[in-house]
Amino acid sequence: MSGYGRTEPVVSVENLHKVYKSKRTPFGRPVSVKALKGISLKVYPGEIVGIVGESGSGKTTLAKIIAGIESPTKGRIFVKKPIQMVFQDPFSSLNPRMKVKDIVVEPVExxxxIQKHQRFKLATELLKKVGLDEDALEKYPHEFSGGQRQRIAIARAISIDPQVLILDEPTSSLDVFVQAQIINLLLEIHKRTEAAYLFITHNIPLVINFAHRLVVMKDGEIVEEGNAWETYNTPKHPYTENLISSVPSKIFSLIG
Ligand SMILES: Nc1ncnc2c1ncn2[C@@H]1O[C@H](COP(=O)(O)OP(=O)(O)OP(=O)(O)O)[C@@H](O)[C@H]1O
Ligand SMILES: [Mg+2]
Structure with a gap:
């Protein structure tokens, strides 16, 4: 993807640091966790960047800082708005007391x-875009399956036509077949909107099927990044090699 170098990035972070001060102090003194230790990353319009790395490597922390949900301890952030984030667990990310028709238009509001009749029209259109029909409008999140809930979360995220969509393990709480459906939906949305995707996952064999670039994180740092297929096939860092050999590769035959 050499052309990306000539356009302006939609996300640019420089030397990001994040220190969490933990309140739990087993030995009576404050414990701090260095979640990010100098992350620099640029993401270009329409690019799909796969972010991988073992649990605790700082992927969600980076995502939250880019999305503006958390602030960094140090570093520079430039983000071309609008930006939205879809979380791993659609059970806790959707407000259980809100009806779907209100959930999906909330970022717009x-x-x-928006006027009442526009609101209804917008909510219906958004549901259609994610493969849900009008019946869903008056229901609450608990009335849906996990896959359907993630569709609602995606509808909500795309309501403001984001230029950047952060997907933090968007399918890992779903069974393999539903995972493939959600991935296909996200790819269809990508084709239509050309939003940049930051796709956080533990499933490298999956993400290399559609990511342009792979970013590998370890202990709050980027240890390797490059073209997704090249990085997968010829990893330069032993950590990446280990990561690749330790994940299952069941799902990618289901993506079409
Ligand atoms: N709110 C918080 N308070 C204290 N420490 C935190 C907080 N959030 C994250 N951490 C710590 O920061 C580090 C990075 O966490 P993060 O959630 O970003 O990892 P991750 O790569 O997303 O992991 P996973 O793959 O399990 O989702 C971990 O050591 C974690 O325990
Ligand atoms: Mg995480």
Whole structure:
């Protein structure tokens, strides 16, 4: 993807650091965790960047900082708005007391006023875009399956036509068949919107099927990054090699 170098990035972070000060102090003194130790990353329009790395390597922390949910301890962030994030667990990321029709338009309403009839139309269109029908409008999140809930979360995220969509393990709480459906939906949305995707996953064989670039994180740092297929087939760092050999590769035959 050499052309990306000539355009302006939609996300650019420089030397990001994040220190969490833990309140739990087993020995009576404050414990701090260095979750990010100097991350620099640029993401270009329409690019799909796969972010991988073992548990605790700082992927979610990086995602939250880019999405503006958390602030860094140190470093520079440039993000071309709008930006949205889809979380791993659609059970806890959707407000259980809100109806679907209100959930999906909420990000829009945070930026502008919409009239009642437009609201209904917008909510219906958003549901259609994620393969759900009008029946869903008056229901609550608990009335849906995990896959359907993730569709609702995606509808909500795309409501403001984000230029950047952060997907933090968006399918890992779902069974393999539903995972493939959600991935296909996300790829279809990508084709249509050309939003940049930051796709966090533990499933490297899956993500290399559609990511342009792979970013490998370890202990709050990027240890390797490059073209997704090249990095997968010829990893330069032993950590990447280990990571690749330790994940199952069941799902990618289901993506079409
Ligand atoms: N709110 C918090 N308070 C204290 N420490 C935290 C907090 N959030 C994350 N951490 C710590 O920061 C480090 C990075 O966590 P993070 O959630 O970013 O990892 P991750 O790569 O997303 O892991 P996983 O693959 O399990 O989701 C870990 O050591 C974690 O325990
Ligand atoms: Mg995480």
């Amino acid at each position: 945070a930026t502008r006023k």
